[in-house]
Amino acid sequence: MSASPLHVALLALPEAAVSTLAGLFDVLRAPGRPGGLPGAGDRAGAPPAFRVEVVGEAAGPLALASGVPFPVQRAVDDVESCDIVIVPSVFVTGAGWATGRYPGLVRWLRRMHERGALLCSACSGIFLLAETGLYDGKDATVHFGYAREFAAAHPSVRIHPQRVLVVSGAREELVSSGASNTWHDLALYLIARFVGATEAQEVARRYALQWHQDGLAPYITFEGRTDHGDAEIAAAQRWLAEHFSVANPVEAMIRRSKLAERTFKRRFTAATGLTPIDYVQRLRVEDAKRRLERTDAPVDEVSWRVGYEDAAFFRRLFKRTTGMAPGAYRRRFSIPEFARR
Known part of the structure; x- marks a missing residue:
């Protein structure tokens, strides 16, 4: 000094x-x-x-x-x-x-x-x-x-x-x-x-x-890009926002679209900056964050609710995405008992 x-x-x-x-x-x-x-x-x-x-x-x-x-x-x-x-x-x-x-x-x-x-x-x-x-x-x-x-x-x-x-x-x-x-x-x-x-x-x-x-x-709250101007992909994003927890959501999106699988994936990645599966994972993790913040549901149940039967995989994905394990995230961001009404 x-x-x-x-x-x-x-x-x-x-x-x-x-x-x-x-x-x-x-x-x-x-x-x-x-x-x-x-x-x-x-x-x-x-x-x-x-x-x-x-x-x-x-x-x-x-x-x-x-x-x-x-x-x-x-x-x-x-x-x-x-x-x-x-x-x-x-x-x-x-x-x-x-x-x-x-x-x-x-x-x-x-x-x-x-x-x-x-x-x-x-x-x-x-x-x-x-x-x-x-x-x-x-x-x-x-x-x-x-x-x-x-x-x-x-x-x-x-x-x-x-x-x-x-x-x-x-x-x-x-x-x-x-x-x-x-x-x-x-x-x-x-x-x-x-x-x-x-x-x-x-x-x-x-x-x-x-x-x-x-x-x-x-x-950081995940918000997928919507300013890309690709109407087909925008429609897929709107559907996915409500159905990300279903089994095999990427395959379901492709079936609903008018595009071939390779074309759909290429256009989705170009429009959003994420591959379809990465986009699904971000939506699922974001929903899991809200559930961890606002409920006392066990982590395994949260995993199942957002679309993952394998809770161990969910824990790894959550930590890779947020930098924190689900339990640590809950302790950091859940509303304290004294503030609840």
């Missing part, structure tokens, strides 16, 4: 989520303070690990996406250099992220990178960072709900929405975190990297933060 605090610039935008911005501000100020809590005063003789500052296009109060005003402490034009820049999660409306909206901020981000700063994004903040061009040909993650839109806007970025944290760049200076509260993982990663794993664990304990070690696959 450096003898002097590392300068962290949190970039405030009108589209930013106040929870991410404020959460990062508090958590990154924790290392070097008594009990790992902000606002308690620095330990005697120990400087804080990070000097956290909120920056933006102009200093002063800025209304964020929720309408809540947040104080911007300094304009980016007055920040000549820093150690770490973090773009928080931003709300992307139905119209999508408008590329080119903040050319001055993009230029500033490039300049900070040239001067040695780490560039980090939380969730959808990668939309702004990608405009720098620094992620072209590199890996990143983004909220899985924005993955298709991001891929369409930045096809040269290799996107991994199922991953919690992705570190890229020759200096490991490009860091992105995935969906929503994975900003926790980003903050803990930065603390571990620059202060130490012990301090990161202490902050995690004090704030009751958890590393998302199972990845984000368990959180």
Whole structure:
């Protein structure tokens, strides 16, 4: 760790989520303070690990996406250099992220990178960072709900929405975190990297933060592509949505279609991005997730309900798809007893 605090610039935008911005501000100020809590005063003789500052296009109060005003402490034009820049999660409306909206901020981000700063994004903040061009040909993650839109806007970025944290760049200076509260993982990663794993664990304990070690696959709801324009395949998908648990659903789909088996499978894969059997398995696993969340039915019964007589095969498939065993998934996502009515 450096003898002097590392300068962290949190970039405030009108589209930013106040929870991410404020959460990062508090958590990154924790290392070097008594009990790992902000606002308690620095330990005697120990400087804080990070000097956290909120920056933006102009200093002063800025209304964020929720309408809540947040104080911007300094304009980016007055920040000549820093150690770490973090773009928080931003709300992307139905119209999508408008590329080119903040050319001055993009230029500033490039300049900070040239001067040695780490560039980090939380969730959808990668939309702004990608405009720098620094992620072209590199890996990143983004909220899985924005993955298709991001891929369409930045096809040269290799996107991994199922991953919690992705570190890229020759200096490991490009860091992105995935969906929503994975900003926790980003903050803990930065603390571990620059202060130490012990301090990161202490902050995690004090704030009751958890590393998302199972990845984000368990959180992703499968939705088959329907924007492909193939009417025959769309009809098969609609039928399958209601009949995925029947025996031999792929053969049944083919019989119902007007296509030869080889033609049907080729067109189905081209339209949906999945083979027919993979598509069936994703639908079955998705239904199993809901049953595990909302019922107390044994795993073997859930397996049978979604179309699998071989419960052992179902368990393997479920873990391969979600990253978690069915029992572990139920413990993580079922509604706790105290919240049931």
